[in-house]
Structure formats: structure tokens, C-alpha cells
Amino acid sequence: MRADIKEILKELDSDGIDFYVNHMQLATVETAMHSHHKGQLLYAEGGIVHIFIQEKHWYLPARCFMWIPAEVPHSILTYSKKVELYNIYFRIMKEDSPFFSRPNIYFANDLLREMILYTKSWFGRIEKSDPAKYYFLRAIKENLPQIESTRLPILMQHPFPKDPKLLEIARFLNSNLESNFTIEEVAQRFGLSTRTLSRKFKENLGMNYVRFVRSLRITKAFELISERQHNMYEITLMVGYSSLSAFSNIFFKVAGIRPTEYAKLLDKKNS
Numbered sequence: 001m002r003a004d005i006k007e008i009l010k011e012l013d014s015d016g017i018d019f020y021v022n023h024m025q026l027a028t029v030e031t032a033m034h035s036h037h038k039g040q041l042l043y044a045e046g047g048i049v050h051i052f053i054q055e056k057h058w059y060l061p062a063r064c065f066m067w068i069p070a071e072v073p074h075s076i077l078t079y080s081k082k083v084e085l086y087n088i089y090f091r092i093m094k095e096d097s098p099f100f101s102r103p104n105i106y107f108a109n110d111l112l113r114e115m116i117l118y119t120k121s122w123f124g125r126i127e128k129s130d131p132a133k134y135y136f137l138r139a140i141k142e143n144l145p146q147i148e149s150t151r152l153p154i155l156m157q158h159p160f161p162k163d164p165k166l167l168e169i170a171r172f173l174n175s176n177l178e179s180n181f182t183i184e185e186v187a188q189r190f191g192l193s194t195r196t197l198s199r200k201f202k203e204n205l206g207m208n209y210v211r212f213v214r215s216l217r218i219t220k221a222f223e224l225i226s227e228r229q230h231n232m233y234e235i236t237l238m239v240g241y242s243s244l245s246a247f248s249n250i251f252f253k254v255a256g257i258r259p260t261e262y263a264k265l266l267d268k269k270n271s
Helices: 005-012 110-118 131-150 164-175 183-189 194-205 209-227 232-238 244-255 259-270
Strands: 019-021 024-026 039-045 048-053 056-061 064-068 074-078 083-090 104-107 124-126 157-159
Touching (some): 005 124, 039 048, 039 056, 048 064, 056 209, 074 083, 104 131, 110 131, 194 209, 209 232, 209 244, 232 244
Antiparallel strands (some): 019 124, 048 074
């Protein structure tokens, strides 16, 4: 980041600024919980980005963008080996599309991706005194609602554990995705009854153990695919599935796209 986050937030929230650009190209990105008066387009070029928003943990994979509405507290985290984050902030008006009032993750089509990448060297406020940049960003904003059909399923996000014991368990599971631990085995390992652990998942996360593990596995699969270091069968085993077809079907059920199709998107991105 080219400036202190507090200075950036203060400037982008200034009156009279319609657009603000702040791209990050770092190996590690971590921000504290914050909000701003403008809506934010966050695009990931490589790696997996974690966004914590409205008490939920969202996963932003490569070749996708997230829309974060104005005034919504959020934080951003990534430990991916290589990731470029493109941040474009837009002033939202009352008459604008309902699209801008809901947080969601979308696939970026070729046109939108090229438009975002075109702004790579831009930084700071973009005003009418620079009409080429100003109307270029205005065109991006006006076209965003048209991409609603590419929204990723809601299952691409899930609540983030707040219970200390559940957080410890989530970290353990995420580090051992290749293993197929039953809820009984996990409960015993962490000194809980199966009934207590099952209740913790439902009360704290609103989902059962199986669905939570599945979400972790597919998220990890997105990250492994984006790293381009393993073939699809290797990734299948690394995230705990013994059958490529079963992995593909679960991936499609959760993400709305086949893992091979997502890999092709990344290949197209790098061509």
C-alpha cells in the first residue's frame, strides 16, 4: 500500500470525490476492520483473498471481484504467495442500482478484467479534471450491475468462528483437509462430546460439521488451482476426496463452476 490506511480512508471519504483508486501488489496483505463512505470494488489477480464482513468470512478467488457496499465494516487478509489487489472506490447515489447495496462475489468477464487492469498504474482521487480516467471509471461503475448473472453462490462464504474452541478446531481442520476426520474423532481430540460440538457448529456458524468441512475444502481447492503447481487429481487428494468426479461434483455444487472450468479461466487470464 502506498500510503497509510488512515490517510487513505480520510482522503477517499472527502466530499466531492466520485472515484478513488488504491491498488496493492504485496505477498501479504492484512487490514484492520474499517469502513468508508464509498462502495468498493475489490479484484483479485492471483491467490485467495479472505474478507471478513458482517460477521461472515468470504473467500475471493483469482479472476473474481467482490463488491463491498458503502458503510459496511470489513477487513482483508491474504497470505497467498502472489496476489495483486485492485481497489476502486465509487461514490454511490440513492438512485443507483440495488446491486450496489449488497455484498457479493462475482466472476470478472474478459472486458471487466481488462478495464480493471488498465487502471494498474493509477492511484488516489480521480476527478473530472482528468476526464479520460474519470469517465473510464464511470463506465466501469455503470456496467457493474450488468454482471449480476455471474454472482457466485452464497455458499462461497460462511460465518467465521468466534468461539475460541471452534476457532481452534477450524484451524486444525484447515491444516488437515486431506484427512477425513469424523465429528466424533474431532470432538474427542478437543475434549468435547459429539453433541456439544454439533451444537457449537449450529449455534455459532449456522451449519453442520459436514457442510463446514466441505466449505473449507472447496476454498482450499480454489487456492491450489490458482497456484498452478498441482494437477487436478493431486488437488483432489490434497483436499480430502478420493474420486476426481466426486470432487468435481461437490466443487460445482458449492461454487457453480467445475474446477476444470475455473482452471481454464486462469489459463485464459495468463495467456
